[in-house]
Amino acid sequence: MNDMLPLKSPYIVIQTAHAPYSTSAAIDALEAAFAATNIGITVVYIFVGDGVYQLFKQQQNLAIAHKSIYKKLCALPLFDVELIFAQACAVRNNKIALSDIDFDVSLLENDQLVAICAQAQQVLTF
Amino acid sequence: MSNITPTSFTLLVTKSPFDYRNAHSAISFCIAALNQGHSISQVFFYQTGVHNASCLLRPHSDDLHVYDKWCDLANNHGVILNVCVTAASRRGILDTELAPQHERANLIHPFVQVGLSWYFKSLQDNSVNIQL
Numbered sequence: 001m002n003d004m005l006p007l008k009s010p011y012i013v014i015q016t017a018h019a020p021y022s023t024s025a026a027i028d029a030l031e032a033a034f035a036a037t038n039i040g041i042t043v044v045y046i047f048v049g050d051g052v053y054q055l056f057k058q059q060q061n062l063a064i065a066h067k068s069i070y071k072k073l074c075a076l077p078l079f080d081v082e083l084i085f086a087q088a089c090a091v092r093n094n095k096i097a098l099s100d101i102d103f104d105v106s107l108l109e110n111d112q113l114v115a116i117c118a119q120a121q122q123v124l125t126f
Numbered sequence: 127m128s129n130i131t132p133t134s135f136t137l138l139v140t141k142s143p144f145d146y147r148n149a150h151s152a153i154s155f156c157i158a159a160l161n162q163g164h165s166i167s168q169v170f171f172y173q174t175g176v177h178n179a180s181c182l183l184r185p186h187s188d189d190l191h192v193y194d195k196w197c198d199l200a201n202n203h204g205v206i207l208n209v210c211v212t213a214a215s216r217r218g219i220l221d222t223e224l225a226p227q228h229e230r231a232n233l234i235h236p237f238v239q240v241g242l243s244w245y246f247k248s249l250q251d252n253s254v255n256i257q258l
Contacts, residue, residue, distance in 0.1 A: 012246075012249070024173065024216075025173070028140075028172065028173050028213070031212065031242060032172070032242060035241065035242035035243045035245070035246055036243075036246045038243055039243050039246055039247060039250070041246055041249070041250065121249070122249055122255045124138070124255070124257055125257065126140070126173070
């Protein structure tokens with residue numbers, strides 16, 4: 001997906017920066033993305049910092065009686081959120097394996113992350 | 127000051143009024159912007175920011191009454207106060223349509239419950255977004 005950079009059409013960035021279950025931030029970010037694409041806004045969705053923990057496929061959500069964030073993330077492309085990235089250093093530091101994830105996530109080095117945010121119409125962080 | 131080009135701002139308030147300073151900052155920003163001739167297209171309350179909309183807030187007498195300040199902005203300057211209906215109902219902030227009984231509603235005028243898309247429509251109108 002990195003060959004799509006720089007992005008041509010106007011877009012907003014939604015950064016999700018929190019682990020999946022400690023707060024509602026992960027769900028809030030997802031719902032914001034769905035609302036934006038619902039009215040035709042192009043969304044670039046980026047997992048940054050602790051937000052990359054949402055990409056753990058083996059989440060044991062039932063142990064805490066919570067709906068699976070990972071399953072909801074799998075719906076991102078169905079809601080026209082197709083530009084999905086993860087901060088490379090956070091993925092490496094937290095040893096997240098992106099290879100077995102059920103949707104396309106591309107790594108962004110920090111300079112690429114800055115470039116994408118710099119060109120965005122808006123940057124929202126949850 | 128007269129050389130400033132008027133700008134339309136949209137504020138996204140995401141924190142509750144007592145636990146964080148975000149609402150205070152948002153109110154201060156709105157007042158400063160309006161005093162300089164700018165406009166506020168809407169203030170949108172999301173995440174725990176929806177607690178700003180509860181008419182049941184009872185701060186101590188020596189605390190800033192955030193709810194009253196928001197109402198002042200709406201009533202005196204026409205600032206639109208939109209609240210995400212999903213985030214609000216999850217947190218027990220309910221208008222008369224959603225509350226089990228009318229008298230138990232804690233979200234009343236000038237706050238209005240709307241869908242999250244209302245916020246993004248404002249961004250499409252080239253309003254400058256401030257997230258707090």
